[in-house]
Amino acid sequence: MDLHGTVGEALKQQGISRRAFLKFCTALASMMALPPQAAAAMAQALAKARRPSVIWLPFQECTGCTESLTRSNSPTVENMIFNMISLDYHETLFAAAGDAAEAAREKAMKDNFGKYLLLVDGSVATGLDGAYSCIGGVSNVQMLEEAAKGAAAIVAIGTCAAFGGLPKASPNPTGAAPVAALVRDKPVINVSGCPPIPVVITGVLVHYLTFGSLPELDELGRPKAFYGETIHDRCYRRPFYDQGKFAKTFDDHGARNGWCLYELGCKGPVTYNACATLKWNGGTSFPIESGHGCLGCSEPDFWDKGGFYKALPTGNWGGGKTLAAAAAAGVAIGAAAAALARKRQADIAKEK
Amino acid sequence: MSGLRDIGVKVVEPPASDARSGNAEPLLHEIATLLDALLAGGRAGSIDLRSLPLTPADRDYLRERLGEGEVRAELHALGPSEVRETAYRGVWWVTHRNAAGELCAELIEVTPWPAILQAEREEIEDAVQRLRAQLGDGAAWKA
Numbered sequence: 180m181d182l183h184g185t186v187g188e189a190l191k192q193q194g195i196s197r198r199a200f201l202k203f204c205t206a207l208a209s210m211m212a213l214p215p216q217a218a219a220a221m222a223q224a225l226a227k228a229r230r231p232s233v234i235w236l237p238f239q240e241c242t243g244c245t246e247s248l249t250r251s252n253s254p255t256v257e258n259m260i261f262n263m264i265s266l267d268y269h270e271t272l273f274a275a276a277g278d279a280a281e282a283a284r285e286k287a288m289k290d291n292f293g294k295y296l297l298l299v300d301g302s303v304a305t306g307l308d309g310a311y312s313c314i315g316g317v318s319n320v321q322m323l324e325e326a327a328k329g330a331a332a333i334v335a336i337g338t339c340a341a342f343g344g345l346p347k348a349s350p351n352p353t354g355a356a357p358v359a360a361l362v363r364d365k366p367v368i369n370v371s372g373c374p375p376i377p378v379v380i381t382g383v384l385v386h387y388l389t390f391g392s393l394p395e396l397d398e399l400g401r402p403k404a405f406y407g408e409t410i411h412d413r414c415y416r417r418p419f420y421d422q423g424k425f426a427k428t429f430d431d432h433g434a435r436n437g438w439c440l441y442e443l444g445c446k447g448p449v450t451y452n453a454c455a456t457l458k459w460n461g462g463t464s465f466p467i468e469s470g471h472g473c474l475g476c477s478e479p480d481f482w483d484k485g486g487f488y489k490a491l492p493t494g495n496w497g498g499g500k501t502l503a504a505a506a507a508a509g510v511a512i513g514a515a516a517a518a519l520a521r522k523r524q525a526d527i528a529k530e531k
Numbered sequence: 532m533s534g535l536r537d538i539g540v541k542v543v544e545p546p547a548s549d550a551r552s553g554n555a556e557p558l559l560h561e562i563a564t565l566l567d568a569l570l571a572g573g574r575a576g577s578i579d580l581r582s583l584p585l586t587p588a589d590r591d592y593l594r595e596r597l598g599e600g601e602v603r604a605e606l607h608a609l610g611p612s613e614v615r616e617t618a619y620r621g622v623w624w625v626t627h628r629n630a631a632g633e634l635c636a637e638l639i640e641v642t643p644w645p646a647i648l649q650a651e652r653e654e655i656e657d658a659v660q661r662l663r664a665q666l667g668d669g670a671a672w673k674a
Contacts, residue, residue: 202636203609
């Protein structure tokens, strides 16, 4: 089998019909908020696109991001991506081990220099010259540097790779850094979340395959199609926020009646992600639907921002007064506060 | 000993699922515009029903207004799909579900015949090759 033939050829070999593929493209276009006419164009472009070599490097990570993608409930949609790429290195999914695995990575990098997609999950340990995290005796810093040289684009998967995540949490003993802090001369797409929603990972890769370019990104390098709105903007409990109905404890009258979890520490108003619309576990629900506030896992330094169960104004997420005013005043100001908090977050990220 | 039933859980329905949002009516006008475009230039159009907020009541209203046509096709590819003709020729209601039965796309297609139902030339070429190969292989038929 020609590993780097076209996507169309690969799908045919796997027994995936044109109709199934068109259906997949229709579903993706819908999730990516592209006009429905884009599905046919996407199917055509994708069928002719060459399967790119993909190298997936795991650094300081928990494998949750890989789990999110590979154990998604509707394997026929999200996992289809594995038919469309040539995954030439992935420690967890690899049959090869040790020297053979590393040799495969080096060969793929050499054969596809300048053309392969580099996927990274986990943050990069920079302390003690990178000695905190090594693979086959090579530090993460060194491996990233080498792999980035020949990459067409880099996708930082998960909050650790995108923003440093948990390893970077204070006091950051390993000197953990996000990919974009170390790679300056290549485009880096941040697909944040702990873990990211599987279809978001797929969507970004398909966009790249279809259009040969990166999707439109926000100022934190995240695709706007998925990170354009806050959890709060699309939350089904939003009407309660607007009416000033808040749960005060996890077992009070408000909590049982599905009122807004803002005062119990929900970070929905400052968290940009698509959980409220795409949901989790095959579209079953998202955390707020299960009665727990949003942790803000797709935002930089969410771990160090003042406690998951403390209301936003008491943490380090933004101007306390502005957010408190938003809680009282509702819709219009709520959106403005989220925008303000977001700017503040971007400023914090820059300062650090 | 207390059981699960003793825990004070109340299932709360999302608000206003039985009320119409007002988003359904404009869709009917958009469909009419797409039909005009189809007649004028032969260009097929479609509307992604998940791209705008519709309550269950909106959806029911839309189904009722568009009615039932003569054709209803089932597709089994990566899970079930349904292609239904509405009472208006050229207007199709297409529902795609994944293998687990979850909705993954829902569209109104304005076209003489939805592209997903057609067999493409390349597929027909492939079919004739396979059929001829089977006809040539006499043993397979006798067995």
